[in-house]
Amino acid sequence: MISSISKTSLLALRQHIQRFVSTDETLIELLQESMKERFISKKDYLLQEGQHCLHQYFIVKGCFRMFYINPKGMEQIITFGIEDWWISDYDSLLNHQASDQNIQALEDAVVLSITREKLEHLFQSHQALETYFRIVNERVRIADQRRLKFMFDLSGEELYDTFYQANPGFVQRIPQYMLASYLGFTPEFLSKIRGKKRK
Numbered sequence: 348m349i350s351s352i353s354k355t356s357l358l359a360l361r362q363h364i365q366r367f368v369s370t371d372e373t374l375i376e377l378l379q380e381s382m383k384e385r386f387i388s389k390k391d392y393l394l395q396e397g398q399h400c401l402h403q404y405f406i407v408k409g410c411f412r413m414f415y416i417n418p419k420g421m422e423q424i425i426t427f428g429i430e431d432w433w434i435s436d437y438d439s440l441l442n443h444q445a446s447d448q449n450i451q452a453l454e455d456a457v458v459l460s461i462t463r464e465k466l467e468h469l470f471q472s473h474q475a476l477e478t479y480f481r482i483v484n485e486r487v488r489i490a491d492q493r494r495l496k497f498m499f500d501l502s503g504e505e506l507y508d509t510f511y512q513a514n515p516g517f518v519q520r521i522p523q524y525m526l527a528s529y530l531g532f533t534p535e536f537l538s539k540i541r542g543k544k545r546k
Contacts, residue, residue, distance in 0.1 A: 352384045356407045356459055363405075363431045367482045368475040377473070381465040385458050393434075393450040393458065400439035400446050402460040406432050409456020410520050414528070415448050424528040429517060433483060453521065498531055506530055507540050 357379055364370055387393065387409065394400050396415065411428040413436070425448065428434035439446035440463055470477040497506050510530065511518050518526065527537040 352379050352382055352459060356384050356457060359407045359431070360405055360459055364476070364479050368479045370475060374469075374473045374476060377469060378461075378476075381469060382459045382461045385460055387452045387456040387458060389452055389455050391452050393452070394436055394439075394446055395449050396447055397445050398439075399443065400436040400448075402462055403433055403435040403440065403466065404428075404450075404458040404460050406430055406434060407457040407459060409458075410453040410517075411450055411456065412453055412521075412525060413448055413450050422528060424525055427517070427521065427529065429520070453525075503530075503532060503536060504540050504543070507532075507537065 357375070360378065360382075361370065361375055382405075384407075385393075385404075393402075393404060393411065406428050408430060411434055412424050413426045413428070413434060414422045414424045417423045426434070434450060436446045436448045436450070438444070439448070466480075470480075497509055501509060507530065510526075521529075523537055523541070524534040527534045530537070532540075
């Protein structure tokens, strides 16, 4: 369901932006006018393979996974998203092509959506918003680099420990087989690692 933005959701976005840059009422009002609030039920999709991604999504509530189907017909999870994270298929969004990704809710969720065109328009008039997105995207890039390095350099058990220490609450919200896919494990291997931790 799509609706105008609630005060609670607008406040969540405003507080996240203000963690990185200063804002004014004009920018907040323009964001409120430019964005839509969507309520997503568990297991429903924001995006499915073959569709064109037209929006960026700010997660107010809930947990999402982004995945594709690999040549073996298996789901490969690229990333997850939880509260205060942005999620989108940027390849599809920026290159105007059909997506090969899926973005699915793992819980009942609330997101704020904005089109690329509206966001670009806001960038032109509000430097602070562009700075905010630059900082957020830089942090995502750093996290991606660290994840790749860890996957190359750490043992499976070390990789799980590193991820768990950084995201203890997050791990509890994700089914084990999905976490295994994200970390590049089989579910059986992850089960063995977690079994050792419980002993």
